[in-house]
Amino acid sequence: xxxxxxxxxxxxxxxxxxxxxxxxxxxxxxxxxxxxxxxxxxxxxxxxxxxxxxxxxxxxxxxxxxxxxxxxxxxxxxxxxxxxxxxxxxxxxxxxxxxxxxxxxxxxxxxxxxxxxxxxxxxxxxxxxxxxxxxxxxxxxxxxxxxxxxxxxxxxxxxxxxxxxxxxxxxxxxxxxxxxxxxxxxxxxxxxxxxxxxxxxxxxxxxxxxxxxxxxxxxxxxxxxxxxxxxxxxxxxxxxxxxxxxxxxxxxxxxxxxxxxxxxxxxxxxxxxxxxx
Amino acid sequence: xxxxxxxxxxxxxxxxxxxxxxxxxxxxxxxxxxxxxxxxxxxxxxxxxxxxxxxxxxxxxxxxxxxxxxxxxxxxxxxxxxxxxxxxxxxxxxxxxxxxxxxxxxxxxxxxxxxxxxxxxxxxxxxxxxxxxxxxxxxxxxxxxxxxxxxxxxxxxxxxxxxxxxxxxxxxxxxxxxxxxxxxxxxxxxxxxxxxxxxxxxxxxxxxxxxxxxxxxxxxxxxxxxxxxxxxxxxxxxxxxxxxxxxxxxxxxxxxxxxxxxxxxxxxxxxxxxxxxxxxxxxxxxxxx
Numbered sequence: 001x002x003x004x005x006x007x008x009x010x011x012x013x014x015x016x017x018x019x020x021x022x023x024x025x026x027x028x029x030x031x032x033x034x035x036x037x038x039x040x041x042x043x044x045x046x047x048x049x050x051x052x053x054x055x056x057x058x059x060x061x062x063x064x065x066x067x068x069x070x071x072x073x074x075x076x077x078x079x080x081x082x083x084x085x086x087x088x089x090x091x092x093x094x095x096x097x098x099x100x101x102x103x104x105x106x107x108x109x110x111x112x113x114x115x116x117x118x119x120x121x122x123x124x125x126x127x128x129x130x131x132x133x134x135x136x137x138x139x140x141x142x143x144x145x146x147x148x149x150x151x152x153x154x155x156x157x158x159x160x161x162x163x164x165x166x167x168x169x170x171x172x173x174x175x176x177x178x179x180x181x182x183x184x185x186x187x188x189x190x191x192x193x194x195x196x197x198x199x200x201x202x203x204x205x206x207x208x209x210x211x212x213x214x215x216x217x218x219x220x221x222x223x224x225x226x227x228x229x230x231x232x233x234x235x236x237x238x239x240x241x242x243x244x245x246x247x248x249x250x251x252x253x254x255x256x257x258x259x260x261x262x263x264x265x266x267x268x269x270x271x272x273x274x275x276x277x
Numbered sequence: 278x279x280x281x282x283x284x285x286x287x288x289x290x291x292x293x294x295x296x297x298x299x300x301x302x303x304x305x306x307x308x309x310x311x312x313x314x315x316x317x318x319x320x321x322x323x324x325x326x327x328x329x330x331x332x333x334x335x336x337x338x339x340x341x342x343x344x345x346x347x348x349x350x351x352x353x354x355x356x357x358x359x360x361x362x363x364x365x366x367x368x369x370x371x372x373x374x375x376x377x378x379x380x381x382x383x384x385x386x387x388x389x390x391x392x393x394x395x396x397x398x399x400x401x402x403x404x405x406x407x408x409x410x411x412x413x414x415x416x417x418x419x420x421x422x423x424x425x426x427x428x429x430x431x432x433x434x435x436x437x438x439x440x441x442x443x444x445x446x447x448x449x450x451x452x453x454x455x456x457x458x459x460x461x462x463x464x465x466x467x468x469x470x471x472x473x474x475x476x477x478x479x480x481x482x483x484x485x486x487x488x489x490x491x492x493x494x495x496x497x498x499x500x501x502x503x504x505x506x507x508x509x510x511x512x513x514x515x516x517x518x519x520x521x522x523x524x525x526x527x528x529x530x531x532x533x534x535x536x537x538x539x540x541x542x543x544x545x546x547x548x549x550x551x552x553x554x555x556x557x558x559x560x561x562x563x564x565x566x
Contacts, residue, residue, distance in 0.1 A: 007315050009288010009447040014472070035448035036286050036479060038472040076336060076374055076388075097356055097374030136479055137486040139419060139451035164288040164447050167314040168416040171369050187533050189293065193315040200413040204369060217527065219534045248501035250471035 001158040002271055003177035003206075007193030009164035011183045012213035012237065015247060017161040018042045019254040021127055023264035028156040031131035032173040033163040034117060034144040042252050045122035045129045053117040053132060053147045055140065057091040058100045064108035071100035071109060092139055117144035121151065128153070141169045149173075157268075166196045174201065179275035180208045181234065181267075187218035191225060198231065207275055211267070214239040232274065235267045278433050279564050280460040282311075282489075284445035284453060286476030290466045291496040294529055296444035297321040297538040298552045300403050303560070306440040308401075309429035310408040311422045311456040313394065314415075318444050321538050324399030324406045332409065332424060334393030334417030336373030338366045341385040351377035351386065369414060393417055396424045398432065405432045419451035426455070440560060449483045463489045464520065464559060468497050469504035477508065481517065491517050492559055497525040521555030523548055 004017045014031075018039055021027045031039040058071070058080060065087060072082040079093040080100060091114045101109045116138040122129045130151045132144040141163070149172075152158055162173040174180050180201050184190040194210070201208045210226055215236040226233050237243065246253045254260040283296045293310075297318055300308045310318040338359070340351070345364050352360040355377055359370035366377075368391075378386040394411040407429040409421050429441045445456040457463055463484045467477040477493065484491045493512050498505040505522070512519050524547050532542035539549050 006288075008317070009285075009315075010290060011288075033448075035450045035453075036472075036476040038287070038475065041471045041475055074375065074379070095372050095374060097372065097376050098354070099374055099376040099379065102354070102376065102379060134450060136449060136482040137454075139454050141448070141450040165312075165314040165418075166413050167411055167418045167452070169448075169450065170314075171414050171416075175369065185289075187530055188320050188536065189317045189533060192317055192320060196315060196413050203414060217530045244500055248468075248470040248473075248504055 001160065001177045003160040003162055003174040003180045004183060005162035005170055005174055005180055005197055006164055006183045007166055007197035008184065008190055011185050011190060013183045014038045014042065014161055015213070015252070016181065016183050016211055017159050018252045019260065020264045020268055021159050022252055022254055023261045024157060024268050026126070026156050027159060028128040028130065028153045029159045029161060030148050030152065031129065031161045032145045032148055033161060034132040034134045034141050034148065035163060037131045037133060039129060039161055040122065040131060041250050043124050043129055044250070045124040047120055047122045049121040051119045052115050053119050053144050054113040055094065055116050055143050056096045056098065056111040057094045057114045058089055058109050059112040060087045060089065061108045061110070062087070064106045066106055068105065070103045070105065074099050074103045096143065116140060119147050128156070142172045145169055145172045166200045170200070174204065174206060177206060178277055179271050180206050181211055181271065182208055183211045183213055184222055185214045185218065186212055186220070186222045188221070190218070191222050194222065195225070198229065209234040209271065209274060211235045211237065213237045234270055235263060278438055278441065280441040280443065281462045281464060281560065282443040282445045282457050282460045283464045283466060284457065284480060285447055285466045286449060286480035287467070287473055288447035290468045290473060292466050293317045293321065293444055294539060295466055295494065295552060296442055298540045299442045299556055300401065301538050301540040302553060302556045303403070303440055303442060305438050306404060306442050307429050307433045307436065307438050308404070308406045309425050309441060309443045310406070311425055311443050311452065312446040313409045313411045313418050313421045313425065313452065314446070316408055316410060319408060320536060321533070322401040322403070322406060323536065324401045324408065326397050326399045328398040330396045331392050332394040332396055332421050333390050334415055334420055335391070336375070336388040337368055337391045338371050338373065338375070338377050339387050339389050340364055340366060344383055344385040346383045348382060350380045350382065354380045372416065394421055396421065396428060398428055405436060407432060419455040422452045422455035449479055453483065454487070457484065457487055457489050460489055462492055462559070462563065464492045464494055466494050466496050467508060469495060469501040469508060474504060474508060492520040493517055494521040494523065494555055495519065496523045498522040499524050520559045521551055523551045
C-alpha cells in the first residue's frame with residue numbers, strides 16, 4: 001500500500017499516482033482527495049457502482065427529552081444546543097462519536113443518517129479506481145475518506161492519492177500505508193510544505209521518498225534538503241510544456257510518452273524495495 | 278471594511294502569488310493566511326511577528342495504564358479506532374470526543390488539552406498580517422482559520438482598513454468553509470486544465486452555498502487556450518464575472534525563489550500588469566464605485 005502526498009497543492013500527486021498505476025499490473029487506486037477528486041479526470045473510467053456516504057448525527061425525541069443538557073455539555077464539538085424549550089442539532093459540527101446517545105439519561109437520543117458524500121467504484125480495463133466526493137457545503141472530509149479506504153483490496157497493489165496539506169484528511173489517507181511518496185516542486189513553497197509533510201510522516205513512522213516534479217524550475221534547495229535529511233529522491237520529472245499540455249487535456253503523459261512507463265515501473269520497484277515488501 | 282477570500286479548490290493554481298501581490302497593491306489592507314496547514318504567504322511577505330497565541334484545538338484522551346483493567350469497552354465504543362490493542366491512545370486517530378472516558382468503568386481515562394498550533398499577528402512592509410501554523414498532523418484547522426480571521430478583523434478595525442485579503446486553503450472542506458463564511462467576495466483562481474475546471478465548478482458551488490459573490494481569475498491561461506475558452510463560456514452561462522486572465526511566465530517562479538512578490542520582482546511584466554488590473558477591477562471598482 002503506497003500513499004502519494006505532498007504538503008503543497010498542485011505539485012502533481014494525481015499525475016504520479018495515475019501514471020504509476022498505468023505502468024504496473026494489478027492495481028487499485030483510491031482517490032482520497034474527496035474534496036476535489038481528480039484521478040478520474042485522467043483515467044476516464046467506467047463507473048460500476050455509486051453509493052451514498054452517511055454520517056450518524058443525533059436525533060432527539062422531544063417527547064422523552066427533559067432538557068437536562070447533559071448531551072450538550074458532553075459534546076466537544078458544540079453540535080448540540082439545549083435550551084429550556086428546544087434542542088438544536090448542528091449536523092455539520094458533529095463528529096459522529098455517539099457520545100450524546102450514551103450520556104442521555106432519558107434515552108431520548110438516537111442516530112439519524114446524514115448524507116455527506118458519494119462513493120464511486122470504477123474500472124479502466126483491469127485497473128480499479130475508488131473515489132469519494134464530499135457533498136459541497138459539508139465540512140467533514142474524513143468520514144468519506146474512511147469509506148473510500150474501506151474498499152481496499154489487499155490482493156492488489158494499492159495506491160492512495162492524498163489531498164494536499166498536512167492536517168486530518170492527510171493523516172486519515174496515509175495511515176497504514178507501507179510507504180509514502182511525497183511529490184514536490186523545486187521552489188521555496190514546495191520545499192517549505194515538503195518539510196512539514198516529512199515531519200508528519202516521520203511522526204507516524206511511515207517510510208518516505210520524494211518525487212521532484214517540474215524539475216528544472218526554481219532552485220536546488222529541495223535537493224539539498226533531501227541530501228541533508230537522507231531522504232531518497234526517487235524520480236525527477238522535468239518541466240516540459242508537452243507534459244503540462246497533456247495534463248491540461250486530461251491525458252496521463254506516460255500513455256503518450258512511452259519512455260515514462262519504464263521509469264514509473266522502476267519507481268514502483270524502488271518503492272517496494274525501500275518498503276521491504 | 279470588506280473581506281475578500283482568494284481560493285481555488287485545486288492546489289497550486291496561484292492563490293498565494295495573487296494574495297501577496299494584492300497585499301503590495303492594497304494601500305490600506307490587512308492580509309490573512311488561512312492555509313494554516315501549509316502556509317506560504319510569509320515566504321513572500323516576510324512578516325515580523327509581534328504577537329503569538331497558543332491554539333488549543335481538539336483534546337486528547339490519555340489512559341492511565343497502571344490502573345487500566347483492560348476490559349476493552351473503550352476500544353469497542355471508540356468510533357475512530359483510536360485505542361490500540363495494548364490500550365494506548367493513538368494520538369493521530371483520537372478526535373478528543375470523550376466517549377472512552379464516560380464508558381471506562383475504572384475511571385482511568387482523562388481528556389487533556391493539546392497545543393495544536395500557533396496563531397500570529399505580524400507586521401510586513403505593507404501592513405498587518407494575521408497567520409498561523411497548525412502543528413503537523415493536527416485536526417481542527419477550521420477552528421484555527423476562524424481564530425486567524427478574528428485577529429485580522431480586530432486589526433482591520435483598529436487600523437481602519439479598507440480590506441481584509443484572505444489567502445484560502447485548497448479544497449472545499451472545513452478550513453475552506455471557515456475561510457469563506459461571511460466574506461464580501463470570493464476570488465477563485467483556476468488554471469485551464471481538466472482538473473482546474475472540475476475543481477472550479479465545485480468551488481463556485483461552495484460559494485453559492487454560502488452566498489458569497491463569486492469572481493474568477495484564470496491563471497496561466499495561455500497553457501491551454503481551448504480550456505480557457507471553456508471556462509469563459511461556463512462563467513458567462515452562469516453569470517459569473519471573469520475578473521482577470523494571467524499569462525504563464527517563469528518570472529513568477531523566479532520571484533518566489535527570490536522571496537519576492539511578482540509586483541516587486543518584475544513590476545513591468547505582463548503578469549504584474551494583469552494582477553494590477555485584476556485588483557482594480559475587483560476591489561476598487563467593485564467596492565468603491
